[in-house]
Amino acid sequence: MFDPVEKLKEYIRHPSISTDSTARDGMKGARDFVSGLLASMGFAVEVVPTALHPVIYAHRDGDETWPHVIIYGHYDVQPADPVKLWSTPPFEPQERDGRLYGRGSADNKGPLMVHIAAVARLLEREPGLPLRITFVVEGEEEMGSPSFGAFLEQYRDRLKKADFVFLSDTGSPRADQVVITCGLRGLVLFDLVVTGARTDLHSGLHGGVLRNPIQALAEVCASLHTPDGRVNVPGFYDDVLGVEDWERAELAKLGQGEEDYREFLGIPAFHTAKGFTPFEATRFMPTLEFNGIGGGYQGEGTKTVIPSKAFAKISCRLVANQDPEKIRAQIYQAIHDRMPKDVAYELIDQHDAVPYVVVPPDRPNTPADQSPVLANAFRATDKAVAGVFGVPPLYLREGGSIPIIADIKRVLGLDSVLLGLFLPEDNLHAPNESFHLGVMEKGIRACERVLESVARGGK
């Protein structure tokens, strides 16, 4: 009998930190664990080498008339720093108060285990289930999935005939309210580097003759927003799709209070694009954010230099139907036009842009041009969540970006069903990460129903 909590504990014990080159054993341990588990369930397992961490590709084949689902997950986790803030060691899983604590418990080892357990139980009960299942479990998600696109290209012919992708790497607001994520924001990232003099200068000897690069940078950065909270780049909003009424209505059902949110953030006041509540703004509106800024002397006390260089790290979250490369060009043009001519500057693209994602769930008031299997999957998920959790799911866009969802759509043409299983209090990427064991068990039961229903529905 498959015990998912014990299996998850075993899985968490492998410190699979993809960004830590000293954690190779942990990576291999986690990879071997997942490979072994899937092999023991009858899957044909391949460990596919990439430039860095291999992808686990495990398939249960079958008749071509059977529906085919790809289940995605990742076996790598975030670093555990700062370790001293953990109540129990990050890689020694512990159960407390209905939660399992440990690095990766919620992101993404627990949710992946939900899917594995659902498949295991289903196949235990019905070994001849008419469903083709392919697990794709990568090891570079916490690094931005740099090898995943190449993997998809390599396995394109074997994967593209699948019907849809099923995964849980998104969140839900409460243990009793599951969210089906139906949109993700895209992402464009770049650095802006401004150079003044050849070297840092003494601000007494030379102060007054040149424009300080920090000043030029501040002038340009300040120009990128309007006072009413919008991005001040010509054309930036041209392609932004309006928000549908049902989306606002669905969001209203979330029942979160703005005042609670403001206090959680610890800010004196919100600052959103005009006409949007905070909850709407993160989901429906694009942003331009300064992720970092640096230049000159940053230590204790003072050093009276005029720095040679200053830089800002900038990123935009994009919504449908903004094209990342078009947006990038618009911003670069605005920066070019506004940069004072008495400094030099450079714009440096940071990794590949991520397109926005729209997953059209099968709802009466959205276009339903999807395949029968996908439509059936959405219906089954809606029903399974309502049945197991007692409350129907909410269909919400999310403010974050998941590059692999866009990659899957681009390379394979497949849509994804995104079942949110982690909660705000799960502390993803933070000390004392945990996974809610009630959500875990209900998630397994819901996934089991979804997969069974997809299998019964046929092609």
Added chain:
Amino acid sequence: MFDPVEKLKEYIRHPSISTDSTARDGMKGARDFVSGLLASMGFAVEVVPTALHPVIYAHRDGDETWPHVIIYGHYDVQPADPVKLWSTPPFEPQERDGRLYGRGSADNKGPLMVHIAAVARLLEREPGLPLRITFVVEGEEEMGSPSFGAFLEQYRDRLKKADFVFLSDTGSPRADQVVITCGLRGLVLFDLVVTGARTDLHSGLHGGVLRNPIQALAEVCASLHTPDGRVNVPGFYDDVLGVEDWERAELAKLGQGEEDYREFLGIPAFHTAKGFTPFEATRFMPTLEFNGIGGGYQGEGTKTVIPSKAFAKISCRLVANQDPEKIRAQIYQAIHDRMPKDVAYELIDQHDAVPYVVVPPDRPNTPADQSPVLANAFRATDKAVAGVFGVPPLYLREGGSIPIIADIKRVLGLDSVLLGLFLPEDNLHAPNESFHLGVMEKGIRACERVLESVARGGK
């Protein structure tokens, strides 16, 4: 016979880095060296403890009718980092091409040795010279002279009856053109810290609901200058004294080319306050500079956070008659008025403000309300420089700030004669610092003549 070059080599060998707590031996070595040298010349030497590095106080007393000169210097030096950029080890002095290389050779061990050697030669020739001389050599100049004000207060009664201060801790443009510095800019320093949310936030989950503190900081920083290169703070220029015609004329004699200066800085174009050439702007106009800026993620690649905090390190160079505390209050008020209300901010004073300094040399077209001894000292210096270097000195304000000059004026009421002995190519505070041995020898002869002339002039 006193050999100043050999003595200077011996002096440089002590790595007296005041900011390096592991360099205590070097500090003590340099202090003992200067104390011993002055004692051997017949001075009564006291080593005056301070909170950190003692001050050497050495006096040659005499009849109250004798003029009394204080000679200032500092025995501490800058760190030698990066050591690998030095052609020869920083604390192993080497003569090459008429220069002596080594950390501190020009700042300030060489120039102080000029004064010591001048006194030594003078007293060798005329042991009964009717001149009271007090050396004050501190060990915290490269740290901003934090203990010097307290030392002056402690020794006030013994020092305030002196007639003037004579020192060389300023520069001249060329080996054949000495500058008497007749003005220094003041200095106000502070940090501006802007806080948004309680912690760094995920820019996907929360992007769009709050003002990024980097954005607020950029907006306020960008507001602090006008497009025509002036500081945009109400009242900032109210007390700025106009430039006298003779000052512009004197500066024109410098004969430096703007194009050479622009190429030296490596900037596409100058950016000065309207109506001022670059050479005028650094001397006659106040500035507001960003010495550093920081916030959020500054490493390789990307991290899509909305940072909790961002800060700028800001300083102003001030000219006559700007009051540092009035200027500070004006800037703080402007920042307060302009800071968006949806972020929090803090202004942190950085060490005591430095007032501007005006040293009125005894020139026909400047007010000559100075004492006969000081007036004589200025005349003697003018004549000695013209005689020894072959070209009369230029009387120029300098863009930098020397806190101790303002302290001496404030606490003791004394003016300083500032004889510039280091050159632009001496690499102060940089690798391969050196001192021009031709300037050294001429400087000794000029100082000798000045001191002799002051002694002859009587009270």
